[in-house]
Amino acid sequence: MLDGSQRIAAADLLWAAERDRAPIGPLTETFPEIDVVDSYEIQLINIRRRLEAGATVYGHKVGLSSEVMQKMMGVDEPDYGHLLSTMVYSEDEPIDTAQFCYPRIEVEIGYVLGETLPGADCTEEDVLRATEYIVPSIELIDSRIEDWRIGLADTIADNASSAGVILGAGRIAPDRVDIGGIAAVLYQGDEEIARGAAAAVLGDPTRAVAWLARKVAGFGVRLEAGHVILPGSCTRAIDARPGDTFRAEFNDIGSVSVEFK
Numbered sequence: 001m002l003d004g005s006q007r008i009a010a011a012d013l014l015w016a017a018e019r020d021r022a023p024i025g026p027l028t029e030t031f032p033e034i035d036v037v038d039s040y041e042i043q044l045i046n047i048r049r050r051l052e053a054g055a056t057v058y059g060h061k062v063g064l065s066s067e068v069m070q071k072m073m074g075v076d077e078p079d080y081g082h083l084l085s086t087m088v089y090s091e092d093e094p095i096d097t098a099q100f101c102y103p104r105i106e107v108e109i110g111y112v113l114g115e116t117l118p119g120a121d122c123t124e125e126d127v128l129r130a131t132e133y134i135v136p137s138i139e140l141i142d143s144r145i146e147d148w149r150i151g152l153a154d155t156i157a158d159n160a161s162s163a164g165v166i167l168g169a170g171r172i173a174p175d176r177v178d179i180g181g182i183a184a185v186l187y188q189g190d191e192e193i194a195r196g197a198a199a200a201v202l203g204d205p206t207r208a209v210a211w212l213a214r215k216v217a218g219f220g221v222r223l224e225a226g227h228v229i230l231p232g233s234c235t236r237a238i239d240a241r242p243g244d245t246f247r248a249e250f251n252d253i254g255s256v257s258v259e260f261k
Contacts, residue, residue: 002031002038010034011045014158017144023101024144028151039156040219046159047082059083059110059228060216061139062201062208063160078202079152080212081160083228089140089166094261095240100142100163103240105258106233107184107248109198110137110167111174111209116224119217127209130225133171134179136256138248139230140164141237165230170254177252180204184234187247196234205231 002010010027017024027034027042051057063079089095097103114132142163145154155161182198202208208231213223223229238246240260247257 001035002033006031007038007042008045010038010157011042014042014144015046015049017101021098021101023146026145026149026151026154027157028153034153034157036153036156039153042157043081043159044219047084050084050086055084055086057082057224057227058085058088058165059230060212060223061160061162061165061230062212062232063155063162078208078211078232079156079160080215081156081162083162083165083230087140087162087164089164089258091166091168091257094259095140095164097240097242097260100140102143102148103163103260104141104237105240105246106139106141106237107186107194107196107235108137108139108230108233109179109182109184109205109250109253110135110165111205111229111231113223113225113227113229116222117209117213119222120214122210122213122217124204124206124210127206127213128174131174131209133173134177134182134253135228136168136170136184136248136250136253137228137230138166138246138256138258139233140166140240140258165228166256166258167228168248168254168256170250170256172253174206179206182250182252184248184250186235186238187249188238189245194235194238196236198234200234201232208232
């Protein structure tokens with residue numbers, strides 16, 4: 001494990017990398033003794049800095065929620081990051097890629113909570129009961145680590161590589177749809193480039209939300225009414241470049257689009 005000063009030093013490196021759009025080498029190389037607990041504490045240092053600067057918590061995201069990604073990282077559970085009010089983008093305005101280091105998009109369904117979830121004892125039934133509606137979404141991810149050379153500790157410390165979220169207009173209550181049966185097709189312009197199913201996320205993305213509620217409870221965090229929860233991607237991550245336009249179409253819940261400049 002790292003000591004307090006090392007955690008602050010690591011957080012400072014990530015903070016500067018994002019501010020200056022100047023990626024850094026992997027934290028796992030700079031701080032060889034870093035572990036998962038260190039990484040979450042480093043993430044929280046920079047989240048607190050953003051909250052002190054005026055941001056608010058918009059929700060949370062789950063990462064590494066597919067079996068393939070977990071095997072690649074050598075882990076047996078997902079990770080998580082924060083979504084802040086400063087990370088919310090509109091379908092109606094192009095996003096400037098110059099704000100990021102290596103922007104990519106992922107296609108996800110989102111859970112919008114109408115009630116605060118329980119903590120350590122949260123179940124899938126609790127999630128469905130508390131969810132006001134499901135929404136089509138695109139997560140914008142980025143890495144402040146050079147060339148995405150990330151290990152588990154790197155991505156957790158770097159807010160689970162999260163950079164933004166775009167929500168579509170569609171809304172449907174969870175009891176009106178088979179969530180595990182939702183599928184998505186991603187288009188770049190008019191060309192289909194990826195497709196996937198919500199069931200790729202732990203068999204049912206509701207499990208990922210329940211896992212998250214239990215996990216963050218250990219850090220004194222609750223998933224609150226009004227929060228947006230992204231449970232994990234239905235598709236592979238796609239690089240985003242100036243001039244790119246993407247549209248994700250979901251059965252039952254509609255579509256969401258994003259344009260980059």
